[in-house]
Amino acid sequence: MAQPLVLKTALGKHDHVKALKDGRVRSSRVEMVFEEFEPLPKAFRTMVRGGDLDISEMAIVTHLLAHHYGKPITGLPVPLWSRLPHTNLVCPADSCVKGPRDLAGTKVGVRAYAQTSGVWVRGFLQHEYGIDLDGITWITIEDAHLSEYEDPSNTERNRSELALRPLMLSGALSAIMGEREVDPSGIRTVIPEAQATAEAWIARTGIVPINHTLTVRSALIEAHPWLAGELMEMFEEARRIAIEDGATPPPAYGFEENKASLQLAFAYSAEQRITPRVYDAKELYPAF
Secondary structure, three states: OOOOEEEEEEOOOOHHHHHHHOOOOOOOOEEEEEOOOOOOHHHHHHHHOOOOOOEEEEEHHHHHHHHHOOOOEEEEEEEEEEOOHHHHOEEEOOOOOOOHHHHOOOEEEEOOOOOHHHHHHHHHHHHHHOOOHHHOEEEEOOOOOOOOOOOOOOEEEOOOOOOHHHHHHOOOOOEEEOOOOOOOOOEEEOOOOHHHHHHHHHHHHOOOOEEEEEEEEHHHHHHOOOHHHHHHHHHHHHHHHHHHOOOOOOOOOOHHHHHHHHHHHHHHHHHOOOOOOOOOHHHHOOOO
16 A cells, blocks of 8 residues: 655644644545644745745745745645734724824834735725825835845835834834734724724625635645645545534635635735736646
């Protein structure tokens, strides 16, 4: 009997992948050996910079940049993590900022300009609220995961030792976005009733903003044409088990189910000068 293909894998701590990690979902053809990264974006950097991972969860804009710069990774349409962008743009509770238009002419913080959360937030600011993104200075604290990428001219790198939230609370920034876990103490959302506003947008458009999907080293997909389908089946089974166990269902898996979300994020990325053109999502997920 052929030995299974052993793949070094990095995934976040999601309910819908627990059955993969604890062995309830198995395959005779694939064995995943899991490596933990804290925080998870370290795995993204490892994957796109040629580290020894075979499979990695990946922020979709990082994947987009990796594709642009010819990195040998291929996407699988498995939305592993998403959040409501409207709720992720926050300011101090006592701020004079009453809504998105009050950000004009100010400095707003984001971990990295090409961070997926930032792309989604800026896209909504531009298209839902008419904000001129060049009228805001975007303060970053680190570079993109792709060393080739250079931030556009409307950004500045924070050179102090302060993180984004202390910078904001000190008065240096009007708002911040991109915190993975948003501590609600002392802050509020810039967008009033952000949760309801986000849910109404999703109901109106049918699009769930996706942050992370799955990537595999392209050489593995090319060498093993069955691999993409096998992985999709394994992740689908883990998702099914998680839902049976009472977990909140993640977005449905599959290319057609997620094409509109991916395509919108890629359009926002081009508008924000992250890529020079709008990439077709099919280029990044060619097996589907």
